[in-house]
Amino acid sequence: MEQIRRLKGMKDLLPPASGRRSILEDRAREAAGTYGYSEIRTPILEAAELYVRGVGESTDIVEKETYTFEDRGGRLVTLRPEGTAGVVRAYLEENMHAAGLPVKVFYLQPAFRSENPQAGRYRQHTQFGVELLGAADALADVEVILLARTFLSRVGFGRVTVTLNSLGCSDCRPRYREALLAYYRGVDGLCATCRERREKNPLRLLDCKEPGCCAFKTGAPEREKFLCAACADHQNRVEDLLTAQGVVWRPDKNLVRGLDYYTRTVFEIVDEGLGAQNTVCGGGRYDRLVETLGGRPTPAVGFGLGLERLQEALEKKGVVPAAPAPELLVAHRGETAAAALQLAEKARRAGIRTELELLGRSLKSQLKYADKLGIRTVAILGEDEAARGTVTVRDLVVGEQREMRRENLEQLWQTIREQEGSN
Numbered sequence: 413m414e415q416i417r418r419l420k421g422m423k424d425l426l427p428p429a430s431g432r433r434s435i436l437e438d439r440a441r442e443a444a445g446t447y448g449y450s451e452i453r454t455p456i457l458e459a460a461e462l463y464v465r466g467v468g469e470s471t472d473i474v475e476k477e478t479y480t481f482e483d484r485g486g487r488l489v490t491l492r493p494e495g496t497a498g499v500v501r502a503y504l505e506e507n508m509h510a511a512g513l514p515v516k517v518f519y520l521q522p523a524f525r526s527e528n529p530q531a532g533r534y535r536q537h538t539q540f541g542v543e544l545l546g547a548a549d550a551l552a553d554v555e556v557i558l559l560a561r562t563f564l565s566r567v568g569f570g571r572v573t574v575t576l577n578s579l580g581c582s583d584c585r586p587r588y589r590e591a592l593l594a595y596y597r598g599v600d601g602l603c604a605t606c607r608e609r610r611e612k613n614p615l616r617l618l619d620c621k622e623p624g625c626c627a628f629k630t631g632a633p634e635r636e637k638f639l640c641a642a643c644a645d646h647q648n649r650v651e652d653l654l655t656a657q658g659v660v661w662r663p664d665k666n667l668v669r670g671l672d673y674y675t676r677t678v679f680e681i682v683d684e685g686l687g688a689q690n691t692v693c694g695g696g697r698y699d700r701l702v703e704t705l706g707g708r709p710t711p712a713v714g715f716g717l718g719l720e721r722l723q724e725a726l727e728k729k730g731v732v733p734a735a736p737a738p739e740l741l742v743a744h745r746g747e748t749a750a751a752a753l754q755l756a757e758k759a760r761r762a763g764i765r766t767e768l769e770l771l772g773r774s775l776k777s778q779l780k781y782a783d784k785l786g787i788r789t790v791a792i793l794g795e796d797e798a799a800r801g802t803v804t805v806r807d808l809v810v811g812e813q814r815e816m817r818r819e820n821l822e823q824l825w826q827t828i829r830e831q832e833g834s835n
């Protein structure tokens with residue numbers, strides 16, 4: 413029969429890479445915990461309207477990337493393309509502010525975008541994201557950036573450079589928007605997408621990657637000149653606090669990011685080794701989103717970090733932590749399977765990562781198998797050992813073996829633990 417293939421742009425994550433991914437996820441949970449963020453899990457499927465309103469109609473995501481379809485009840489639904497809108501919906505619907513502000517949550521979850529598949533761009537990817545709701549001060553912006561830096565440094569990413577911009581607020585952005593619009597109305601040779609977006613959302617033109625459009629960015633009005641005093645002050649505080657924490661950052665006046673909801677701070681963390689899709693982490697402040705989704709004005713800030721891109725970057729640097737190998741193989745031959753199973757279970761109860769021979773192979777093959785898996789200790793249970801109440805323990809590194817009584821297993825576990833500790 414014909415084989416069924418996975419969908420274009422989707423990936424299978426197999427061992428051992430999946431084990432390395434789990435470690436990244438563990439580190440993400442730990443880093444979030446260190447900063448006092450709790451996990452949130454929202455549905456993968458939401459009303460399409462959430463993203464139209466929450467992410468913005470004239471964004472790449474909503475215009476051309478969402479998986480949107482009618483469910484059986486005729487309702488228009490969308491597979492989650494990003495994490496923030498769902499978190500804010502839950503924040504409002506579940507009255508999360510009632511427990512007191514700030515609300516600090518993180519998530520590790522898949523996101524779906526029907527983009528053109530290419531290196532670093534898949535139709536399903538995984539985001540580690542955090543959202544901090546209820547804090548307007550620059551300290552909050554800096555906290556989430558530091559959280560991202562802490563996580564990245566714990567997984568061996570190396571030096572983190574943050575690119576930074578301010579998009580202003582609802583007071584000063586309109587003037588900037590007008591100036592951009594006036595400028596872009598006067599230029600000729602924009603790509604079709606930019607021509608379409610110009611009137612609705614001229615800021616998005618600064619995000620276009622078409623070489624022809626990039627050339628126009630240099631002459632575009634400088635955003636700094638339009639920031640109101642409060643936004644300029646906020647931005648200066650963010651910059652000063654980052655500098656004081658030793659964060660390497662540089663201003664990027666064309667950084668607008670793919671979502672409409674940002675106000676004031678936007679930032680990205682880029683990996684120089686990754687090629688075209690090199691943004692590992694993107695985030696910013698979104699003080700208007702809660703209102704847009706029907707709540708009271710609530711300041712908020714957060715980021716989303718793509719784990720696939722991060723893992724690729726770490727793999728290129730050769731620093732992805734490996735998942736721990738098994739420590740013990742219980743080998744057996746003859747009619748000793750039940751006793752071997754018993755022994756393996758004892759080891760597992762003692763917390764030793766244990767493999768049990770399941771294929772009835774020759775002892776030689778079993779030893780080869782242990783070697784292949786990187787297992788140092790093999791406990792051999794043949795019929796002789798079974799009769800004598802012993803087990804033969806072989807150390808594949810030293811190349812020696814000894815027979816020990818099965819009452820003394822605690823000793824063996826201890827040796828294995830010590831070897832693991834000294835690795």
Ligand code: ATP
Pocket residue numbers: 494525527532533534535536537538539669670671689690691692693694695716717718719720721
């Ligand atoms: P890009 O400019 O690369 O398209 P974006 O602005 O669409 O990114 P965000 O919405 O900010 O990205 O998502 C946060 C992070 O999620 C990105 O920095 C990236 O690491 C990751 N990411 C986004 N889209 C994809 C994708 N299609 N495949 C893999 N990772 C992705």
Ligand code: MG
Pocket residue numbers: 472670
């Ligand atoms: Mg994108």
